[in-house]
C-alpha cells in the first residue's frame with residue numbers, strides 16, 4: 001500500500017494518515033498502537049492529557065519497527081503553558097514515552113485568556129534546536145493566534161491540528177494555512193458519525209463500494225489534510241487505512257462541501273481553558 005506523506009515547512013515529512021489515541025484506555029493503548037503499526041500506520045497522535053503516553057511508547061517498542069519509521073506526536077497541555085513549564089512538560093512526556101525525541105510537539109490549545117502561548121512557543125523552539133522535538137506546531141489555533149506567533153518569533157508552525165469534519169470544514173482557516181505554509185491536520189475527522197447518513201456521503205459510498213467513514217476520510221485526504229482517526233477495533237483500524245484504492249470525483253467533493261454547517265463537536269478555541 002502506498003501511503004502518502006506531506007512535506008512540512010521545516011523540510012521533514014509527515015504521513016498523511018495516522019492513528020489518534022484520545023480516549024484509548026491506558027491499559028490497552030500499547031496493544032492498539034502495536035496493532036495499528038502492524039497494519040501499516042506510521043503516525044500516532046498522542047498528548048500528555050490523554051494519559052496513555054507510556055502505552056504509546058510500549059506499543060512502538062512492541063511493534064519491532066525501527067524508531068525512525070514511526071512519526072510520534074505529543075502535545076503540551078494547557079496547565080503547562082509558559083516557557084519553563086513547557087520545557088518541563090515535554091521532558092515529562094519523553095520520560096513517559098521512553099523516547100529521546102518526539103517527531104512533533106504541539107501546543108494543545110491556545111488558551112488566549114492566559115496569554116502564555118508565545119512563551120510556550122519559545123520553549124518549543126528551544127526544544128527543537130536541542131533535538132528533543134524534531135518539528136513544532138500548534139493545535140486549535142485561529143488565524144489571529146497563528147499570526148501573533150509568527151510576528152513575535154518569526155517561526156511558522158509546521159502544522160495546525162484543528163477540528164475538521166464535513167460539518168465543520170474550516171475553509172477560511174485552511175486557506176490561511178496554505179498561504180502560511182502550514183499543514184492542516186484534522187481531529188474528530190469522522191465528526192461523531194453525524195454526516196454518515198447524509199445523501200452526498202451515502203451516494204459516494206454506494207458508487208465506490210466503501211463505507212461512509214472511508215468516504216469521509218478520503219475527503220480529508222483529497223482536501224490535502226493529514227488525518228488521525230481513532231479506532232480501537234482491528235477492523236476499524238484496517239478500514240480507516242484503506243483509502244488509497246479509490247478516489248472521490250470532483251462532483252462528490254462539491255456535494256460533500258455542502259454539508260458544512262459550522263457546528264463543532266468539541267470546544268471553541270477562543271474560550272476553552
Ligand SMILES: NC(=O)c1ccc[n+]([C@@H]2O[C@H](COP(=O)([O-])OP(=O)(O)OC[C@H]3O[C@@H](n4cnc5c(N)ncnc54)[C@H](OP(=O)(O)O)[C@@H]3O)[C@@H](O)[C@H]2O)c1
Pocket residue numbers: 019020021022023045046108139140161162186187188189190191192211213214228229230231232233236239240266
Ligand atoms: N487537538 C485536539 O484538541 C484534539 C481533540 C480531539 C481529538 N484529537 C485527536 O484526534 C483523534 C481523532 O479524533 P476522535 O478520537 O475525537 O474522533 P474520530 O477519529 O473522528 O472518531 C472516533 C470514533 O469513531 C469510531 N470509528 C472509528 N472508525 C470508524 C469506522 N470506520 N466506522 C465507524 N465508526 C468508526 C470509533 O469507534 P471504534 O473505536 O469502535 O472504532 C470512535 O467512537 C483523537 O484520537 C486525538 O488523537 C485532538
